Amino acid sequence: MLRLAVTTNSETFERMREPLAARGIDVGHLRAKEFALDLSTPPSDEFDVGFVYPTRPMEGGVVAARYDIPWVNTRDDVLTSRNKAGVIAALSRANIPVLRSVYVSNPTTDASLMEAIDRANFDYPVVVKPNSTTRGVGIAKAHDPDSLSGLVDHLNLVHDYRATGDKSYLVQEWLPDARDYRAMVVDGTVVGAVERRLPERARADGRWKHNVHRGADAVGVDLPETHRRLAESVAEELGIRYLGVDLLESGDRLVVSETNARPTIDDDTKYDDDFFDRLAALVEQVAKNS
Template identity: 60%
Template sequence: MALWLAVTTQAETYERLLDPLAERGIEVTPLQPSERTFDLSDPALPEVDVGFVYPSRLMEGGVVDAALSIPWVNGREAILRSRNKAAVLARLSQAGVPVPETTMVSNPLDDEAVAAAAERFDPPVVVKPNSTTRGTGVAKVSDLDSLLGVTDYLDLVQDYRATGDRSYLLQEYLPDARDYRVMVLDGEYVGAVERRLPTDARERGQWKHNVHRGAEAKGVDLDPELRELAERAADVLEIDYLGVDLLVTEDRAVVNETNARPTIDSATKYEDGFWDDLTALLRDTAAE
C-alpha cells in the first residue's frame, strides 16, 4: 500500500528522498510552508499520510499542522527541543553526556557581568546565538573589547520586543578539533561525515566547519565509541531523526550541537540499510 509523505525540508533533501522511497512504496510530495500565502479556510495542501519534518517556522507550521492533522517524523516538540542549543547542552550534561564548557547569557546583562562570565574560559571564547543554524552569528573573540563588541550587536538585535530568543552562549574554543556530523535514525547510528575547511580557507582565517560556510563533508567510518556517543545524545533528547555534531580532540569528544532538520546527504555517506530503516520509521510514524 502506497504511503504519501509531505516533505518540508530543503531542495537537496527532497530530491534525494524521491527515488529510494518510491522504490519502497512511499510517494514523496513537496510541501512549501513559507514564503507563500494561505487561505486559512482552504489552505489547498496536498492529501498526505505523514510529514517529514515539522516546518522550521512555527507560525506557518501551526497552519500546516491544523490543515493536515498528520503525524510527523520530528514533530513540533522535537524541533523546539533541538533548536534551543542551551537546553540541549543542559539536558545532555545532566545525563552524563560530555559537552563543551558553556555559559548561557540571558539579555539584558551589563558588561561587567558578561566579562565575569567570560573569565572562566581561556581565550579565545566562542560567542554563539542560542537558536540560529548554519553557523550564523557565531564569532570567536580573543579579548574583552572584541567580546563586548559582539555582545553589543546581539543587544541591538535582541532588544526588539518581537524577538523570542534573547539569549546567547559563551563557549570554550577547542583548537584543532575534528568536526563530525553524525546521523542517528530511530536510535541507531546510520552514517557520518567529517566536515573540514579547505586549506586556502583556513589560511584566510576561517574556522567554522559548516558546509554552508564552505566546508567539505566527506563520509567517514566513525569509531564505535563516537557512534555510541551520538546515539546517547539522540536517546536523551528523544528525537527520532537527528544530526549530532561532535567535536573530537586528542583527549576528548563532546556533543557540540544537534539538528532535528538535518540535510540528507548523498547515499555514499550512509550505512547499508539506511533507506529501509527510514521507510520503517515513516510507516511506523504514519500508523501512530
C-alpha cells in the same frame, strides 16, 4: 502506498524521493512558507505522515491544523533541538560530554558576563554563538575580555533595532584543531556520518568555521564505535528519532557541540547501505502508530 509530506523542496527532498519510492513511500512537497492560503478551502492533496515539522512555528501551526497527520520529528522535537543551550543543559545533566558553555539571557551587563566567564574558568579565545540560529550564522570568536565585550555591545545594538525573537546566546570554550563530525541518527542508530573539513586555502586565510554553508567540505567517514555510541546516547536522551548530532574531537576530548532536528540528507554514499531502509521503516512505524 504511504504518502509522506516533506516541507522542504531542496536537497533533502530530491535525494529521498526515489529511494523511498522504491520502498513504497511516495514523497510529496507540502509548502509551509511564503504562501497565501484560503483557510476556508480544504486541502486538495492528502498525506499519511509528515517528515519534519515546519521550521516556522506560525506557518507550521496552520499546516498542522489543515493536515491531521503525525510527524516523524514533531514540533517539540524541532524546538528542542533549536534551543542550543537547552540541549547542552539536558545533555550535561545526563552526564553526556558537551562543550563548556555559558548561557546569556539578554540583557546582561559586562560585569555579570565576565563573572560568569571567570566562574566557568574559560581560557581565551572563546566562541560567541546565537542560541537559535543555524548554518553558522552570527558565530564569532573573542580573543580577550575586550573583544568579548565588543561583541556583546554589537549583539545588544542589533537587538535594539531588529525584531530577532530569541536574543539569547552562548559563550563556549574554543577547542583548537578540533575535528568536526555530523552523525546521522535514525530511530536510535547511527546510519552514517561526515567530517566537515575546511580546504587548506581557507585554513591558511584564517577561516575556522566548519559549516558546509560557509565553505567546508562534508566528507563521508566511518565513525569509531565510541563516537557512534555518543551520538546515539544524545538522540535517546532528547527522544528525537531523526537527528543530526555534531561532535567535536580535540586531543583526548570528544564532546557534543549541538544537534539538528532538520538535518539535510547528504549524498547517499556518505551513509550506511541500510540508511534508506531504516528511514522508510521509521516513516512506516510513525504512520502505523498514529
